Amino acid sequence: MAARHAILVVDDEPDLRTLYELSLLREGYEVESAGTVDDARQLLAARRFDVVITDMRLPDASGMTLVHELEASNRQERVIVITAYGSAENAVEALKAGAFDYLTKPVDLKQFRAVVAAAVGRRAEGTPVPPAAQALDRLAGTSDAMQRVRAMVQKVARGMAPVLVHGESGTGKELVARAIHECGGRAAQPFVAVNCGAIPENLLEAEFFGYRKGAFTGAAEDRPGFFQAAQGGTLFLDEIGDLPLAMQAKLLRVIQERCVRPLGAVQETALDVRIVSATHKRLVDEVSAGQFRQDLFYRLNVIGIDVPPLRDRGGDIPLIAQALLQRIARDAGLPRVPRLTPQAEQALQRCRLPGNVRELENLLHRAVTLSALDLLDEEALGLADASADVAGSGRAPEPGTPLREASVLSAAGEPPAPAPGAISLTPESFRAAADSGALPPDLARHLDEVERIILVRALQEHGFNRTAAGARLGLTLRQMRYRMARLGISEEEASDDA
Numbered sequence: 320m321a322a323r324h325a326i327l328v329v330d331d332e333p334d335l336r337t338l339y340e341l342s343l344l345r346e347g348y349e350v351e352s353a354g355t356v357d358d359a360r361q362l363l364a365a366r367r368f369d370v371v372i373t374d375m376r377l378p379d380a381s382g383m384t385l386v387h388e389l390e391a392s393n394r395q396e397r398v399i400v401i402t403a404y405g406s407a408e409n410a411v412e413a414l415k416a417g418a419f420d421y422l423t424k425p426v427d428l429k430q431f432r433a434v435v436a437a438a439v440g441r442r443a444e445g446t447p448v449p450p451a452a453q454a455l456d457r458l459a460g461t462s463d464a465m466q467r468v469r470a471m472v473q474k475v476a477r478g479m480a481p482v483l484v485h486g487e488s489g490t491g492k493e494l495v496a497r498a499i500h501e502c503g504g505r506a507a508q509p510f511v512a513v514n515c516g517a518i519p520e521n522l523l524e525a526e527f528f529g530y531r532k533g534a535f536t537g538a539a540e541d542r543p544g545f546f547q548a549a550q551g552g553t554l555f556l557d558e559i560g561d562l563p564l565a566m567q568a569k570l571l572r573v574i575q576e577r578c579v580r581p582l583g584a585v586q587e588t589a590l591d592v593r594i595v596s597a598t599h600k601r602l603v604d605e606v607s608a609g610q611f612r613q614d615l616f617y618r619l620n621v622i623g624i625d626v627p628p629l630r631d632r633g634g635d636i637p638l639i640a641q642a643l644l645q646r647i648a649r650d651a652g653l654p655r656v657p658r659l660t661p662q663a664e665q666a667l668q669r670c671r672l673p674g675n676v677r678e679l680e681n682l683l684h685r686a687v688t689l690s691a692l693d694l695l696d697e698e699a700l701g702l703a704d705a706s707a708d709v710a711g712s713g714r715a716p717e718p719g720t721p722l723r724e725a726s727v728l729s730a731a732g733e734p735p736a737p738a739p740g741a742i743s744l745t746p747e748s749f750r751a752a753a754d755s756g757a758l759p760p761d762l763a764r765h766l767d768e769v770e771r772i773i774l775v776r777a778l779q780e781h782g783f784n785r786t787a788a789g790a791r792l793g794l795t796l797r798q799m800r801y802r803m804a805r806l807g808i809s810e811e812e813a814s815d816d817a
């Protein structure tokens with residue numbers, strides 16, 4: 320039986336009030352009820368509740384008034400609003416104003432119990448959770464933009480409202496999503512991150528919703544999908560803009576109905592999952608172009624958080640670099656955390672980093688790997704010649720002058736690129752590269768770097784047309800997009816393709 324959490328029910332219809340009360344009492348909650356906003360105010364003035372469940376339409380005022388008042392007075396109560404069928408705008412407005420969650424009339428009692436349990440349950444579980452401050456601290460930077468992002472994270476973490484994080488590749492969208500999860504009441508529950516652009520189209524349903532043994536050829540056993548895996552926690556849908564239209568419709572249904580039916584199953588399972596999605600695309604444009612469902616956009620984008628590109632917060636680079644170096648040193652088991660010389664910090668701030676923080680991270684990783692020194696200068700970063708490459712200039716790189724890329728390649732033991740133009744990497748040149756020079760201390764990262772260089776070069780050769788660059792490398796557009804996203808290659812330059 321649930322702990323004695325106190326719930327206030329506000330509804331002017333006596334029958335409904337009784338229905339909610341009975342249902343809650345049966346779950347072991349302590350319940351009080353009110354028929355008007357004014358009655359509710361009096362009860363709230365006399366004591367604290369854990370949850371307030373309020374109808375939107377009340378005789379003396381709107382349920383929104385209560386949401387606003389509780390929010391303004393910093394009360395701890397979580398508010399669940401009950402909206403009329405088909406009034407999604409009200410639900411969105413309530414979530415934006417700080418409501419924890421909403422239910423639509425006619426209220427399904429199973430869902431009602433699940434939403435109330437979510438509102439009170441997580442607090443009671445007592446599982447140790449990482450302190451919220453840690454999650455926020457991982458988002459380094461003191462710029463106004465980052466402070467705004469952190470404030471938003473803290474604000475939205477408390478509720479269930481779907482959040483859409485927007486920003487260029489590598490800006491830290493996933494870090495923001497994790498911070499939302501860790502700062503909220505779901506921190507002790509799973510955080511499941513899914514790259515929507517990376518899953519082959521024919522597997523999407525099975526991966527998202529799971530399947531039962533025998534549902535299709537090869538389904539040898541029952542398997543839960545991402546939704547089931549995220550039960551009680553957060554599902555992070557990265558690159559949501561890459562989801563094919565047919566799958567968007569299915570996703571919308573699951574989000575609306577809050578239950579999922581695995582392939583081959585008869586029964587649906589109720590879901591308690593918070594959705595945070597991310598995209599580098601302007602989804603509004605995708606909606607106009609008919610590439611993204613408007614109704615799904617509306618569902619996902621209840622709260623929007625914009626993570627600005629690194630060039631717009633260049634002043635944060637030293638702090639972010641320091642945080643990244645700490646992590647790199649820890650992962651590599653280094654006895655001391657390498658530092659940057661002031662000149663190296665300045666060079667980094669002048670540097671064009673289209674791949675944003677991920678590119679900065681790769682660059683530092685490379686420097687730490689290749690330099691035995693604790694103090695990293697411009698040369699160690701491969702930026703000695705890059706001083707003219709001004710951050711924020713918005714200039715496209717000169718064709719054939721991928722400064723950093725060329726320096727990596729030679730550092731990794733391959734002959735430097737003859738600029739301009741591409742090198743054809745024959746099996747022999749691979750062999751030569753692999754045979755000469757030091758063995759990489761981290762093969763996966765080394766291969767990532769090589770892949771990145773090749774992709775960037777192909778993109779440059781093909782005027783940043785991803786389709787053509789992909790075709791040149793034997794990759795489909797989908798594979799190309801995924802690889803670019805994974806390696807933090809800016810889509811900004813590449814987005815003008817056919």
Ligand SMILES: Nc1ncnc2c1ncn2[C@@H]1O[C@H](COP(=O)(O)OP(=O)(O)OP(=O)(O)O)[C@@H](O)[C@H]1O
Nearest residue numbers: 457458459488489490491492493494642676677804
């Ligand atoms: N403000 C920051 N402080 C410290 N590290 C950061 C910050 N922002 C991002 N990072 C780090 O940069 C890397 C890229 O971040 P993340 O994966 O969150 O970006 P993303 O926008 O989700 O990328 P993509 O669009 O390619 O999925 C990660 O290693 C992350 O930890």
